[in-house]
Amino acid sequence: MNRLPAIPAAAVLISLLMVGVVLSLTQGAVSMPASGSLTAIWDAVFSSDRSGLLSHEKVIVLELRLPRLLLAMLVGAILAQCGAVMQGLFRNPLADPGIIGVSSGAAVGAVLAIVVLPVAWQIWAVPTAAFVAGLLTTLLVYSLARSSAGTSVVMLLLAGVAVAAFAGAGIGFLSYFTDDTRLRELSVWQMGSLNGANHQLVLLALVGFVVLAIWFQRRAGPLNAFLLGESEARHLGVPVERMKLELIVLAALGVGIAVACSGIIGFVGLVVPHLVRLSCGPDHRRLLPLSALTGAVLLMLSDLAARTLVSPAELPVGLLTALLGAPFFLILLLQQRKQWSLSGA
Amino acid sequence: MLEIRDLLVEAGGRRLLQLDNLTLPAGQFVALLGPNGAGKSSLLKAISGEVGCRGELLFHGQSLRHWNPQERARHVAVLPQASSLTFPFSAREVVEMGLMPLSLSRQAGADVVRAAMIDADCLHLAARSFPGLSGGEKQRVHLARVLVQLVQAEKTPLLLLDEPVSAQDLGQQHNILRLAVRLAQQRGITVLAVLHDLNQVLRYGMRCLVLAEGELVADGEPEAVLTPHRIEEVWGYRPERYTTEERFALL
Numbered sequence: 001m002n003r004l005p006a007i008p009a010a011a012v013l014i015s016l017l018m019v020g021v022v023l024s025l026t027q028g029a030v031s032m033p034a035s036g037s038l039t040a041i042w043d044a045v046f047s048s049d050r051s052g053l054l055s056h057e058k059v060i061v062l063e064l065r066l067p068r069l070l071l072a073m074l075v076g077a078i079l080a081q082c083g084a085v086m087q088g089l090f091r092n093p094l095a096d097p098g099i100i101g102v103s104s105g106a107a108v109g110a111v112l113a114i115v116v117l118p119v120a121w122q123i124w125a126v127p128t129a130a131f132v133a134g135l136l137t138t139l140l141v142y143s144l145a146r147s148s149a150g151t152s153v154v155m156l157l158l159a160g161v162a163v164a165a166f167a168g169a170g171i172g173f174l175s176y177f178t179d180d181t182r183l184r185e186l187s188v189w190q191m192g193s194l195n196g197a198n199h200q201l202v203l204l205a206l207v208g209f210v211v212l213a214i215w216f217q218r219r220a221g222p223l224n225a226f227l228l229g230e231s232e233a234r235h236l237g238v239p240v241e242r243m244k245l246e247l248i249v250l251a252a253l254g255v256g257i258a259v260a261c262s263g264i265i266g267f268v269g270l271v272v273p274h275l276v277r278l279s280c281g282p283d284h285r286r287l288l289p290l291s292a293l294t295g296a297v298l299l300m301l302s303d304l305a306a307r308t309l310v311s312p313a314e315l316p317v318g319l320l321t322a323l324l325g326a327p328f329f330l331i332l333l334l335q336q337r338k339q340w341s342l343s344g345a
Numbered sequence: 346m347l348e349i350r351d352l353l354v355e356a357g358g359r360r361l362l363q364l365d366n367l368t369l370p371a372g373q374f375v376a377l378l379g380p381n382g383a384g385k386s387s388l389l390k391a392i393s394g395e396v397g398c399r400g401e402l403l404f405h406g407q408s409l410r411h412w413n414p415q416e417r418a419r420h421v422a423v424l425p426q427a428s429s430l431t432f433p434f435s436a437r438e439v440v441e442m443g444l445m446p447l448s449l450s451r452q453a454g455a456d457v458v459r460a461a462m463i464d465a466d467c468l469h470l471a472a473r474s475f476p477g478l479s480g481g482e483k484q485r486v487h488l489a490r491v492l493v494q495l496v497q498a499e500k501t502p503l504l505l506l507d508e509p510v511s512a513q514d515l516g517q518q519h520n521i522l523r524l525a526v527r528l529a530q531q532r533g534i535t536v537l538a539v540l541h542d543l544n545q546v547l548r549y550g551m552r553c554l555v556l557a558e559g560e561l562v563a564d565g566e567p568e569a570v571l572t573p574h575r576i577e578e579v580w581g582y583r584p585e586r587y588t589t590e591e592r593f594a595l596l
Contacts, residue, residue, distance in 0.1 A: 093432070221445050227432045228442065231395050232425060236494065237418030237446040282432040 080295025083269020098266030101163025109133025131256030192318020267325020443493030
């Protein structure tokens with residue numbers, strides 16, 4: 001088996017991340033001197049004034065591009081890690097928060113909070129509602145799909161279809177009764193976009209990411225054992241039931257935060273862990289951190305493309321990741337079909 | 346070491362296994378025999394805690410339910426019959442998972458893994474991708490993993506083998522049985538193995554437990570237990586018995 005060692009792989013990813021950061025800060029609908037955009041960050045940190053940018057240009061860099069860039073990285077990392085954890089938990093490489101409907105469920109919660117609750121509550125109510133709805137969806141899908149031999153892919157995907165359809169109807173229903181100003185906001189939820197980025201959301205995503213990344217990393221060993229099978233994990237001393245519940249809650253928390261920050265961005269959680277497994281192996285101790293890095297790079301570059309390809313207009317980034325991810329998903333599905341026909345199932 | 350009292354395993358209102366009294370002492374290699382559906386797997390699952398059961402399972406004087414999971418993993422290991430791992434771990438990585446309940450330094454861990462893979466004759470598979478191995482190879486990799494799991498036991502460990510030889514070729518079958526005998530005699534491990542080949546049981550002379558319809562019908566030395574009469578009663582097939590150089594063989 002040819003595998004890349006983890007440290008060089010991480011080094012490459014970090015360099016890509018740096019390049020992406022510079023590009024994201026300097027490129028956009030408003031053209032500004034590249035060096036000035038970068039110095040503006042320096043200025044903001046050390047309260048100097050060397051950038052030579054006009055004050056509205058500084059606002060563009062510091063209030064628009066920077067939070068958006070940070071949010072893209074954090075959401076990408078969270079989604080990739082949650083994808084990796086769900087795949088471990090479901091013992092199935094096709095599990096992804098978007099595909100199995102968890103993101104849709106979380107989005108219904110978020111939209112419900114937007115429509116029903118007063119605007120002043122939204123800062124905390126939207127993430128909370130997204131988390132609760134995401135958790136309920138995960139538990140539902142999990143109980144539908146589980147069987148003694150792991151989880152059934154067919155049930156997993158069907159449950160995803162059903163939940164997504166229900167969620168689509170729910171969001172449609174809510175948008176039918178809401179006013180025009182909120183309507184546009186709602187459509188963004190369904191397609192996924194990072195243009196609502198602000199400091200509060202960045203802070204929420206940052207706290208969420210740090211907590212999840214540390215916690216998941218401590219569960220890397222049990223997640224590996226999980227892949228052997230639930231009984232095998234139990235025989236290795238893993239408290240299986242508790243661990244499953246804990247990981248389901250944490251993954252739903254991650255998806256809830258991601259959805260609250262940026263709506264439904266699909267396929268990051270599917271594509272990223274798969275790429276990392278292909279290149280660096282399935283050991284969660286390496287898979288989790290490398291997935292976070294790759295997810296950050298992928299979503300940041302996708303968002304950069306989303307806001308520069310058709311500038312000055314912009315695409316929802318969820319459309320781009322779906323464009324990228326859906327064919328990838330089909331290829332994975334074909335591979336699985338080959339495995340099934342080989343095993344005679 | 347392991348004492349079982351008044352064990353009752355039921356599923357869906359049907360009695361799968363009922364055992365009044367059974368004791369497995371340290372360092373004994375015990376063969377668990379019986380036709381399909383006799384309760385062999387139920388017994389292993391009851392001991393390993395996979396199915397709910399009534400009665401008492403005392404391991405070193407303490408109920409197995411009350412063992413701390415980590416501690417218990419260092420003392421009770423289970424070799425599964427088949428594996429459902431589909432993620433592309435290498436064989437060595439699978440064996441390394443046996444280190445999970447242990448506290449060994451990196452170097453000591455690597456040595457233990459290597460030794461176990463030599464014992465289970467799978468060191469040459471170490472770098473191969475696990476899902477690509479044959480059924481028998483996969484099982485030997487798992488055997489190495491469960492051997493690793495038991496190296497830090499402070500008290501006599503228990504090794505449960507669920508059909509350890511059914512997927513193996515003739516040579517490997519005897520390697521594994523010899524290994525089990527060695528584990529019992531040299532390291533004092535108690536081995537409980539589900540086996541089907543009665544001649545292997547006669548050949549290695551371990552204690553036999555014969556289950557039929559959820560009950561223990563015989564317990565003892567193979568020569569005493571495996572009489573043509575009993576074999577016909579339990580399995581519905583009457584073998585011929587031959588004696589050669591102080592050994593029996595069944596046809």
